Amino acid sequence: MIRIELGREGLGRTRFALSPLNVAADLLHALRRNPQSVDRPWQARAGEALRTRRLCLLAVLGGGGPHGYAPDFMRPQPPAFHTSVDSALHQVATTSTERIRYELTLALGGHSWDDTPAGRPPRLLLEALQRGEKHLAQRIADEMAQFWQLAFEPHWPRLQTRLEDDIAARGTAIARNGLTHAINQLSPAITWRDGGLDIHTYGPHQLNIDADAVILVPCPVLPWALFCGGDPDDTPDPRAPWICYPSLMPASTSPSLSEELIGNTRARLLAELARPRTTGELAQRLHLSRATVSYHLQILHRAGLLDRSHHSRHVFYALASGADGQPAGVSSPKRST
Structure with missing residues (x-):
């Protein structure tokens, strides 16, 4: 279980956001971890995009390492309510060397709470890293742009409306029943308790985080809640925690x-x-x-x-x-x- 300590002030600063690039990263992650959970049209769109453009490095890195963690720099933290694709891709391409090195260490070696033996890093990733972290970030940004263009761009107006409707519905729920009740309705895996959020995850590990706020990001392709960020203070370019949760189906x-x-x-x-x-x-x-x-x-x-x-x-x-x-x-x- 992941525990995020917020308190009343942190709860007051908690906000919603839309992130087109997060949705693309969510699809890659879901396809790797549990492809049967992804609706067939999205499986087909993603497969065609990865195959026709030969986005091999993106497929390797986006699915997550042997411990399930996919580097967060591929899904940059939303700085505002709505972040454009171009702005998010710029965030990916300009990720600091230290941050990339830190995240790849987690992806390939596992978090400190996970003692599962790690497998050998994919050859494609090692070859990309030989040219440096900056090259890796720019290549991932380029492949993410191509993946977005083929798999998501034609469908984004409809998806954006669905996500905006979801956030509007959450706002109505907050007005009627309060923020705590609305948070508890995001996913069965998310619970507000005693001044913080409990995120129930698979596996025995425990993680406690003190945070000033949480960003809540709806996703139309994930059937489960996904936790991102929430870094310790000594992490390179630490990021606040944000949670991608499954959006409501439109009527x-x-x-x-x-x-x-x-x-x-x-x-x-x-x-x-x-x-x-x-x-x-x-x-x-x-x-x-x-x-x-x-x-x-x-x-x-x-x-x-x-x-x-x-x-x-x-x-x-x-x-x-x-x-x-x-x-x-x-x-x-x-x-x-």
């Missing part, structure tokens, strides 16, 4: 059945079930309790709108044939939650 992506007929929650569930998902996965993506999701899934299943299949010990739901005019395709799902 406009619902199937042909209208919200007025089936309700907002069930419309959002149907929008998520173009591919098979478990109750737990749906609860995490939509920031709902498992009990709430299970209740609505049972009603949709009895109405004939969903197919249900068993794989190992898990139950998967998907749109039934005819629910959106397409087959459900629920054979042998691989991902479990």
Whole structure:
């Protein structure tokens, strides 16, 4: 678990931000750590971009090292509410030598809390480093620009609207129920407790951070919360912590059945079930309790709108044939939650 001590003043300085380049880095990270969690259209766009432009170094570094950590300089800290792609790419290209060396040490050797033996560094990365950290930063910035152009640029207006709508919805939740309640709704992995944030992670490690603020960044391609930054004071160019959290699904992506007929929650569930998902996965993506999701899934299943299949010990739901005019395709799902 990661613990971020904020206090009331730090909570008051906590803010939201949009970061196009963060979204691109999130997709690379998700594809490496758990590709089955990424929707197929994004898998296809990312794969085509990496393959056609031969962005080999980006694929190696963006997926994270043997311990799962991907260097933070690839996803620069958002200095304002909205940071342009060009500005973020400039931040990447001008990252200090000391910062790059520090982050690559973490990526290849692991954090101090992780004693898992590290594998041999990728040959491609070692070859790039032979030309120096500055060359590495500029090459990553160039490959990130190409990846963004092919995989994201045509879709960004729609994605930006979705992310702005997400932040607006969080603002409404803050106005109605307070900031603490809104933070607790970002992800099942994030909890406000006793003047700070608990971020529940996989693995036994513990990390405690004192911070003046946290930046909250919505992401349309991540199904889980991702922690970045939060460096000790003696770190080269220390960065404040920020959290990428899964953004809400827009109501406009619902199937042909209208919200007025089936309700907002069930419309959002149907929008998520173009591919098979478990109750737990749906609860995490939509920031709902498992009990709430299970209740609505049972009603949709009895109405004939969903197919249900068993794989190992898990139950998967998907749109039934005819629910959106397409087959459900629920054979042998691989991902479990």
